[in-house]
Amino acid sequence: MLVDKITTKEIALVGLGRVGLALAVLLHRAGARHLRVYDRNPERMAALKERLSASGPATLVAAASPAAAVAGAELVFLAVQDRFLAPLAADLAADEELELKGVRIAHLSGSLTADAGLAPLAGRGAVIFSLHPLQSLADVEGAVKGLAGSWFTFEGDQRGWPEAAATVAALDGRLVPLAAADKPLYHAAAVVASNFFIALEDFAIRLMTGIGVDDESARQMLLPLIRGSFENLERQSPLEALTGPIVRGDSATITAHLKVLGEKFPGEVETYRCLARLNLELARRRGEIDYADFPELRDGGQGAP
Numbered sequence: 544m545l546v547d548k549i550t551t552k553e554i555a556l557v558g559l560g561r562v563g564l565a566l567a568v569l570l571h572r573a574g575a576r577h578l579r580v581y582d583r584n585p586e587r588m589a590a591l592k593e594r595l596s597a598s599g600p601a602t603l604v605a606a607a608s609p610a611a612a613v614a615g616a617e618l619v620f621l622a623v624q625d626r627f628l629a630p631l632a633a634d635l636a637a638d639e640e641l642e643l644k645g646v647r648i649a650h651l652s653g654s655l656t657a658d659a660g661l662a663p664l665a666g667r668g669a670v671i672f673s674l675h676p677l678q679s680l681a682d683v684e685g686a687v688k689g690l691a692g693s694w695f696t697f698e699g700d701q702r703g704w705p706e707a708a709a710t711v712a713a714l715d716g717r718l719v720p721l722a723a724a725d726k727p728l729y730h731a732a733a734v735v736a737s738n739f740f741i742a743l744e745d746f747a748i749r750l751m752t753g754i755g756v757d758d759e760s761a762r763q764m765l766l767p768l769i770r771g772s773f774e775n776l777e778r779q780s781p782l783e784a785l786t787g788p789i790v791r792g793d794s795a796t797i798t799a800h801l802k803v804l805g806e807k808f809p810g811e812v813e814t815y816r817c818l819a820r821l822n823l824e825l826a827r828r829r830g831e832i833d834y835a836d837f838p839e840l841r842d843g844g845q846g847a848p
């Protein structure tokens with residue numbers, strides 16, 4: 544079985560934040576027998592040990608340094624923040640006592656290529672790749688739930704694919720290959736889907752507070768609507784899932800929105816107009832309406848959108 548390829552390996556994990564800790568928990572759950580971990584915050588290692596002993600016999604070794612975690616490992620995950628990857632990789636590569644030839648070493652960044660984070664390790668003969676979970680992991684609890692079943696992308700030295708595939712199989716995830724040149728666009732899509740979505744909902748919450756409710760009430764009021772839209776998107780394409788005044792061709796409603804925003808949130812009119820144009824573009828693809836139906840969304844209310 545694919546998962547067996549991972550459970551018998553000597554695995555090292557450096558960085559036990561949201562992703563690293565969740566990865567350690569899930570690999571342990573999948574039966575990984577040899578896990579060596581290091582984080583520069585001792586309490587993070589203690590938290591992991593406590594979690595694992597609650598879920599069965601802990602076979603975890605807390606290493607005293609990144610190099611001690613990596614020494615003797617066959618597969619290494621560097622789960623530190625992106626900005627710390629290159630210095631960590633450089634430190635490990637400079638340690639002449641470490642045998643790195645053939646060792647599979649991955650980072651988990653969506654924006655950095657394997658080379659950008661780990662090149663010095665490849666210089667020492669390691670097989671480097673990036674294994675990015677396409678998931679938003681805001682805290683450890685969420686990460687343990689969220690990582691399992693996620694899509695992952697693989698980019699880097701193809702010799703690392705079998706270990707990446709076995710890791711993702713252990714997490715019940717799905718793995719797709721990605722070219723290094725495609726990482727920026729891939730990551731832009733992820734940012735739009737995840738970070739921009741949160742920013743968009745914050746925008747909606749702020750507008751809702753304009754009717755006199757507090758932030759938390761606004762969030763609670765909007766959540767079922769957000770959930771409904773999300774569920775529509777689970778069943779249908781965006782083209783089919785789209786509802787609302789723009790796809791109905793209701794220009795008077797959009798004019799009313801722009802008017803009240805101009806009065807109560809003048810700084811947000813341009814944001815609303817940009818988003819409305821994005822909405823209009825999608826509605827237009829459905830073939831029922833056109834730019835001409837919404838003159839108020841033209842540039843400065845005049846030219847083509």
Ligand SMILES: NC(=O)c1ccc[n+]([C@@H]2O[C@H](COP(=O)([O-])OP(=O)(O)OC[C@H]3O[C@@H](n4cnc5c(N)ncnc54)[C@H](OP(=O)(O)O)[C@@H]3O)[C@@H](O)[C@H]2O)c1
Nearest residue numbers: 558559560561562582583622623624625627651652679680
């Ligand atoms: N969070 C997400 O939604 C998400 C999703 C997909 C991919 N990723 C990727 O996953 C990786 C980890 O992100 P994260 O969100 O888990 O970060 P995080 O929660 O900030 O955790 C990183 C951990 O690594 C520790 N660390 C940093 N440098 C270290 C070093 N040299 N030696 C030992 N420990 C070190 C940090 O300690 P300090 O706190 O002291 O710095 C922290 O405990 C990143 O590459 C990120 O891009 C994250």
